[in-house]
Amino acid sequence: MLTTTMSSSTPTQESFEAYSRGRSAACQPQPHYQDLVHVLDAIVWRADTATLQITYVSERAKTILGYPLSQWRQPHFQETHLHPEDRLKVLACYREAIRDGENHRLDYRMTAADGREVWFHDCIHAIKVGTRKELIGVMVDITDRKAAEACLIEMTGRLIRAQEEERSRIARELHDDFNQRLALLAIGLQRLEHTIQSEIGVAAQVSDLYHMTQEIASDVHRLSHQLHPAKLQHLGLVPAIKGLCRELSEQYGAEIDFVHRNVPNPITQESALCIFRVAQEALSNTVKHSGVKNGKLELFVDRGVLHLCVSDSGAGFDLQAISAKGRLGLVSMQERVRAAGGTISVESRPSTGTRISVHLAA
Ligand SMILES: Nc1ncnc2c1ncn2[C@@H]1O[C@H](COP(=O)(O)OP(=O)(O)OP(=O)(O)O)[C@@H](O)[C@H]1O
Ligand SMILES: [Mg+2]
Known part of the structure; x- marks a missing residue:
């Protein structure tokens, strides 16, 4: 060309x-x-x-x-x-x-x-x-180039939807099958613990097994929620993000200041899922890479446009210097927002923190 x-x-x-x-x-x-x-x-x-x-x-x-x-x-x-x-x-x-x-x-x-x-x-x-x-x-x-770009966006959208469907299937399996079977196992172990109180040492071992089983069950439960945020579908975007902030606080001691305004419920499922996934990845990056434990998440709707901003005042990074090799987070955020028809900007510099902003039709 x-x-x-x-x-x-x-x-x-x-x-x-x-x-x-x-x-x-x-x-x-x-x-x-x-x-x-x-x-x-x-x-x-x-x-x-x-x-x-x-x-x-x-x-x-x-x-x-x-x-x-x-x-x-x-x-x-x-x-x-x-x-x-x-x-x-x-x-x-x-x-x-x-x-x-x-x-x-x-x-x-x-x-x-x-x-x-x-x-x-x-x-x-x-x-x-x-x-x-x-x-x-x-x-x-540039008609051919524009058609190829539109095709790429359409294909990315289809891949993202397929990925979400697969995640949701795995989450259902984990929740409905594995989690229930682990819960039954835990109950069985608890019963056994009561019936063999007299056997010295055995009850303590069974008790340990019971607690381990419970831990696995709650990890599987959390994983199934991360894979497919059922809350998003049933309660809406704001409660789902609140849940996300709570999980991060329980798991990593992170303090996320979540501020929201004018977010209607429901908003389109595609936009809600896109915003949720970007928030999930951006907050996980804050916890993993920023070196600080606190961040801010702002979400509001203005004239039919949903605005999301996730920021921290941590280590920041050099956008030009990071190689995308093996890293999916930032790339998949950008692809998701593009496929949903929105815009995203990532602002970060070493020592000045990171700010990710998304604008998307509500
Ligand atoms: N909030 C942040 N603070 C500091 N550095 C960040 C932040 N977010 C991203 N980075 C830097 O940008 C890099 C790329 O982020 P990205 O989310 O794409 O990949 P990752 O988190 O390393 O891996 P993945 O998301 O695929 O599990 C990170 O490895 C990190 O160096
Ligand atoms: Mg990441």
Whole structure:
């Protein structure tokens, strides 16, 4: 795939400057640059900054979008063929480029003559043409890349769902079968302990076995809850996170300050599970790696968006330096949030603590 960069001193722009000095030639770049423009697998365009009317567009526009070049030069052509969801973003970017004279890049969709949606990566720059300004842009067709990205996100989502189903199956087995059988074993041992009180030493051994069995049973019980947070389904996100904080406090003596506001119950199952899993991993990282025992977890909903922030003021780490090899936590958090359609940021620096923020539709 072609990636094109422009700066204010690139030959391409000089060609446009030269072209604009001798503008008579019906908006065409100089011949030697014209060849260059024609071999580019991209649409090169320029537009008047006052009206945004296209003043030049390269031949490749015809094959990529299917409109005759004359149609591009009609007033508001580009605006009216932009995808409605991208129109404001694109116009704002054009305005910004006109204002600051910097290079700008953005991805957006246009509708082709046959109704297809075509994704472009556009590099935009404003140049001076005498006393006027013009916008120039190079649009690269990235439709295939966007389709591959969407496919990857869809596949990740399916893998995460399959993993959750498998976890839930194992958790059910552990809870319904192993845990119950261990509980029966413990009761049997307790009975035996009572019936052989007289046998010196034997009762004490049986008592030890009974306590060991009980310990195993409660570990299996906890594991089944970690694998599949039944509380999340039955009671909702806030009680499930409260339970998580309590478990961490009982197991590791961690003190998590959990603050929540406006979290409705229920929220979509996918969002709730995603937030729960991120909180679980982020808090486990705090306990394992931060070197401090306390952290903060904030959860609130604002205008239909769920915000989660897990922070600690511990050791922190260098994001660039950690290798993902063999480590799943941070990567799987990011993949989960992406598959659920949200955004995540990880801020951390050695000695300044760590902060993980997630924004997701409630
Ligand atoms: N809150 C934190 N404080 C300090 N370091 C952290 C924190 N969170 C993550 N890290 C660092 O980032 C690394 C990667 O974290 P990640 O969760 O991906 O892997 P892991 O916890 O080591 O293993 P896994 O999660 O796969 O069991 C950790 O090994 C640790 O060095
Ligand atoms: Mg981890």
